[in-house]
Amino acid sequence: MIFIHRLGWFIGLVLFQVxxxxxxxxxxxxxxxxxIYFVFSLNAAVGRKALxxxxxxxGLAVDVFSNTPGVNACACTxxxxFRPFILRTQTVRDMTDDFYPSISTMGFSHYLRYVLIGTFVLVGTIQLIETFSFLRWGSLCLKIVTGTFVSVIGILCIDSMRRKK
Amino acid sequence: MRNLLNLLLKYDYCLLFLLLEIAGFLLLFRFNSYQGSVFFTSANRVFGAVYDVAKETTAYFGLRTANKRLVDQNTELFLQIERLTEELKKYTADTVLIGEMRSNVLRSYTLYDADVVNNSVIHKDNYITINKGETDGIRPEMGVIGGNGIVGIVYKTSSHYALVLSVLNSKSSISCKIKRTEYLGLLKWDGGSSHYALLTDVPRHSEFLLGDTVVTSGYSAVFPGNIPVGIVEEISDSEDALSYILKVKLFTDFARLNDVRVISAPGREEQAELERNVAEIEEE
Incomplete structure (x- = not known):
């Protein structure tokens, strides 16, 4: 059941993205x-390998749609x-298996930091791989910073909408 | 040995991580080779079909502007036809000749109608997916044009879809000329805005002005000559100062492509074959 629920989120988010x-x-x-909200929101019971x-x-699904084979897959992996490490630095309590990272379980500031660090790693990697044959530092940094900013806002929106439901 | 196995088992997720990253990078690099598989792209049958459905839905939203543009183009063309027939009448009264010319123009090129189902403008290498493939007669290295000008070259084909190498791709290089003075250059893209491309290798002695129109040269087997490309907007020197680099404002708005035509020129394969042979001989 939980697998089908997850698969639904997986397909939904990929389609929305592309x-x-x-x-x-x-x-x-x-x-x-x-x-990437999909990976952010997986609960603590999901093992590292499954994650x-x-x-x-x-990442591969998004890649195939946007003709960038490998880019998103590498960045996502x-x-x-790094997700377990980032999550551990931002949670105060011990995690139980049914712990879902979200605003309500972690508190806004911890969740924001968790999403911010994670998104920065992801967007940074995607942009680095995409541009690594012609480096222009200025535009690369601008892309990473603005991309992270918009994504974080979007992820916070999705999470608070999900909480209301 | 036992310790080693224990160590491996303890850190097996690290191994899995490395394995997945290697798989990802293999995909990344293999796609850059021309012979790479079409499977991991949006020209794949399943993924192409998803885009088809999405396109069917969103196409309606753009109908209003599309209509307006078509009307504009139509009136312009009407006026042009009017003017040209007048001119033609002046020069020749021989109607047989006109008929012959008209059928000659039609005979020389085959046009295939296709819809854009996926498109991007922000990557370093942008590709366009169209909903016609091998079964419709599309082959790699055919030219693709839009209503306003050139769009790109067919890169890979599957049975029902084709992947087009957009002008906005670092691998794209199209032979063009300045319409007024016929000087040649190569159209390339170096990233950045989707409205501009660069005309490189323009000889030092060539004549041009800001605002000159750039068209395809017709020397390659891909595009016929005189297809509009853009307008010269800025002039600069190349790094070695042996040629000019012109910044060209493209006529095609790549961010809103819908209908395109794929051009197949007669003798396309013959010319390509001949040029390949010469290249091979030169290499030896």
Whole structure:
């Protein structure tokens, strides 16, 4: 049951990303990367290996749609690798298995920091891989900062909408 | 040995992580080779179909502006036809000749109608997916044009979809010329805005002005000549100062592509074959 629930989120977020958010470019720089909310919201019971696999296939699905094979898959896997560490630095209590990272369980400031660090790792990696043949530091930094900013706002919105439901 | 196995088992998620990253990078680099598979792109059948459905829905939202543009173009063309037939009448009264010319123009190129189902403008290498493929007669290295000007070159094809190498791609390089003075250059893109591309390798002695129109040269087997590309907006020197680099404002608005035409020129394969042979001989 929980697997089907997860798969629903997986497909929904990938479709939203490739059909809507991939076409949002604020001043040709900031593109929101919201599909990663899937990895952010997986509960603590999901083992590290399962987390890596989910993240890899999530990235791959987005890649196949946007003709960037490997870019999102690599970035997503890297982020999933670091997620347990980031999560641990931002949680005060011990995590039980049914712990879902969200605003309500972690508190706003901890959740914000968790999402901010995670998104920065992801967007930074995506932009680095995309531009590594012609480096322009100025535009690269601008892309990473604006991209992270828009994505974090989007993820916070999704999470608070989910909480209300 | 036992310790080693224990160590491996303890850190097996690290191994999995490395494995997945390697798989990702393999995909990344393999896609850059021309012979790479079409499977991991949006020209794949399943993913193409998803975009098709989405396009069907969103296409309606753009109908109003599309209509307006078509009307504009139509009136312009009507006026042009009017003027040209007048001119033609002045020069020749021989109607047979006109008929012959008209059928010659039609005979020389085959046009395939296609819809854009996926498109991007922000990456370093942008691709466009269209909903016609091998079964419709599309082959790699055919030219693709839009209502306003050139769009790109067909890169890979599956049975029902094709991936087009957009002008906005670092791998794209199209032979163009300045319409007024016929001097040649290569159209390239170096990232940045989707409204501009660069005309490089323009000879030092060539003549041009800001505002000159750039068109395709017609020397390659891909595009016929005189297809509009853009307008010269800025002039600068190349790094070695042996040629000019012109910043060209493109006629095609890549962020809102819908209908495109794929051009197949007669003798396209023959010319490509000939040029390949010469290249091979030169390499030896």
């Amino acid at each position: 059909l809507v958010f991939n076409h949002v470019h604020i001043y040709e720089y900031a593109t929101p990367v919201l599909y 890596l696999l989910w993240a890899f296939f999530l 890297l982020f999933a690798f």
